[in-house]
Amino acid sequence: MFGKVLGVQNKPRRSIYSLTLWTGLTFFFVAASTYFLSQTRPTVDYFHGREPKSEPSASHQNPLLTNEGIERFALDHGYPRLGESANFTSLRQLCDSTKWQRHVYFTCTHNLGGLMNVRNMVLNCVRYAIAAGASGLVMPQIEARDPTVLKHLKTGEYQKMSYLFDDVWFKKVMKENCGQLKLLDTFEDITNSGYATMPDLINIQALMGQPPGNRQGRLRNKKPWEFRPRFDKLVQSRSQKPSWRTPVIVRLDDKALFSFPPSFDSPELARNFGFILEFRLDLSALSNVIVNRARKTLNDRTGNDPYVGLHLRSEADAGKYWASWDLLANTTISVATKNDIKLIYVASGDTDGVAKLAKKAADLGIKVLNKWSVLYADEKEFLQPFRFDQQAIVDYLALMRSDRFIGSGQSSFSSHLILRRELLASISSSEEKGVEPESTPRDQLVGPGRLGYWDMDWP
Numbered sequence: 001m002f003g004k005v006l007g008v009q010n011k012p013r014r015s016i017y018s019l020t021l022w023t024g025l026t027f028f029f030v031a032a033s034t035y036f037l038s039q040t041r042p043t044v045d046y047f048h049g050r051e052p053k054s055e056p057s058a059s060h061q062n063p064l065l066t067n068e069g070i071e072r073f074a075l076d077h078g079y080p081r082l083g084e085s086a087n088f089t090s091l092r093q094l095c096d097s098t099k100w101q102r103h104v105y106f107t108c109t110h111n112l113g114g115l116m117n118v119r120n121m122v123l124n125c126v127r128y129a130i131a132a133g134a135s136g137l138v139m140p141q142i143e144a145r146d147p148t149v150l151k152h153l154k155t156g157e158y159q160k161m162s163y164l165f166d167d168v169w170f171k172k173v174m175k176e177n178c179g180q181l182k183l184l185d186t187f188e189d190i191t192n193s194g195y196a197t198m199p200d201l202i203n204i205q206a207l208m209g210q211p212p213g214n215r216q217g218r219l220r221n222k223k224p225w226e227f228r229p230r231f232d233k234l235v236q237s238r239s240q241k242p243s244w245r246t247p248v249i250v251r252l253d254d255k256a257l258f259s260f261p262p263s264f265d266s267p268e269l270a271r272n273f274g275f276i277l278e279f280r281l282d283l284s285a286l287s288n289v290i291v292n293r294a295r296k297t298l299n300d301r302t303g304n305d306p307y308v309g310l311h312l313r314s315e316a317d318a319g320k321y322w323a324s325w326d327l328l329a330n331t332t333i334s335v336a337t338k339n340d341i342k343l344i345y346v347a348s349g350d351t352d353g354v355a356k357l358a359k360k361a362a363d364l365g366i367k368v369l370n371k372w373s374v375l376y377a378d379e380k381e382f383l384q385p386f387r388f389d390q391q392a393i394v395d396y397l398a399l400m401r402s403d404r405f406i407g408s409g410q411s412s413f414s415s416h417l418i419l420r421r422e423l424l425a426s427i428s429s430s431e432e433k434g435v436e437p438e439s440t441p442r443d444q445l446v447g448p449g450r451l452g453y454w455d456m457d458w459p
């Protein structure tokens with residue numbers, strides 16, 4: 001049949017010709033289809049850092065695995081972004097009143113750990129770059145953790161910011177509100193980067209003359225107002241002064257976690273600064289789809305079923321003294337029962353724990369959902385290859401929008417969600433006047449010793 005189509009004789013005189021012809025044609029089609037498939041695969045932007053995919057099924061083309069398909073999906077479901085209602089006036093005021101330096105650049109590459117830790121470290125790095133009055137900032141990167149052993153954080157696998165965040169959003173917000181800090185895509189974009197002088201990796205604790213804190217730092221900067229004079233002294237102490245010919249490139253180490261106290265800034269800035277980061281649009285869109293679909297579980301027509309969000313932080317790598325499965329499950333079920341809520345959305349890597357919870361809840365007429373139970377096949381195929389921390393974006397936003405929230409006191413992910421939810425609740429209750437204060441707290445962190453870093457993370 002191909003022979004006819006291509007105008008090749010049907011009866012070649014010798015079989016060797018036929019063999020050569022068919023071998024050639026086979027190569028041609030394999031090459032052509034490989035090329036075609038590579039063209040229909042989405043570009044690096046959306047898929048940076050994805051694992052190699054297994055063979056797609058032959059009969060069905062998943063639109064979410066094409067460039068156009070995922071772009072349309074993101075446009076349809078990704079908006080509005082939460083940060084659109086943020087007020088960056090105070091950021092602009094900060095940048096307008098900062099004394100900026102010439103030829104001093106900041107890089108922050110060693111942002112590692114779980115999703116919320118990475119977020120905090122990136123925000124701190126940007127905040128310190130502003131405090132330093134740096135001339136420019138190389139786009140932050142993320143050190144991705146080992147996908148098979150999640151507690152291995154230092155892998156040397158550096159991903160672009162778009163691995164987790166919306167880099168387009170970040171560039172836009174920073175350009176509009178803090179244009180003095182020029183953003184550079186790569187290190188090489190710094191003029192004369194090849195002649196730069198680079199102090200050792202900067203450790204904030206050492207620079208501030210504080211004890212080193214633990215593995216990731218986790219030590220609040222006690223005198224943030226001293227950062228600038230100490231930083232300037234460090235730069236000035238170098239034999240080669242910053243110049244056009246010899247710029248100074250400062251690299252922050254991996255211990256900036258929870259280092260910058262938001263209370264150092266005005267309340268307006270502290271409340272809004274975190275919105276310079278938004279999570280990547282495609283996964284945000286997927287999360288919105290989950291929430292809207294979850295809310296139709298019981299009443300398809302109204303689509304406003306309330307649900308309790310649970311961060312079931314009972315995975316194997318949870319600390320010995322963290323809230324147990326028992327405590328998290330009991331609290332969640334009792335909150336659902338008390339408030340007559342029939343749905344629980346659970347985020348967890350503990351699959352047995354989720355199954356156990358579903359069984360326990362079912363006895364009380366409560367349904368347990370998670371991202372895999374809510375998503376359709378195409379969406380699951382899209383989400384599945386993403387790494388653990390990328391998939392956490394979907395859960396983060398679904399928990400953020402839940403009606404009640406239960407988390408683990410020792411988890412930075414849970415703790416950050418409480419901060420963010422309190423901020424959003426305070427915004428919406430100040431908009432609707434006359435809302436009665438609730439008698440029971442809307443959100444709870446359970447387990448021993450909640451992390452005491454309320455002034456160590458940006459809402």
Ligand SMILES: *[C@@H]1O[C@H](CO)[C@@H](O)[C@H](O)[C@H]1NC(C)=O
Binds near residue numbers: 089268
């Ligand atoms: C934004 O913040 C500034 C300063 O913090 C304030 O003066 C202004 O009224 C705010 N704008 C809105 C729309 O809330």
Ligand SMILES: *[C@@H]1O[C@H](CO)[C@@H](O)[C@H](O)[C@H]1NC(C)=O
Binds near residue numbers: 327330
């Ligand atoms: C959870 O509830 C069960 C009974 O419903 C009880 O036996 C158990 O002790 C509770 N666990 C915790 C940690 O509260």
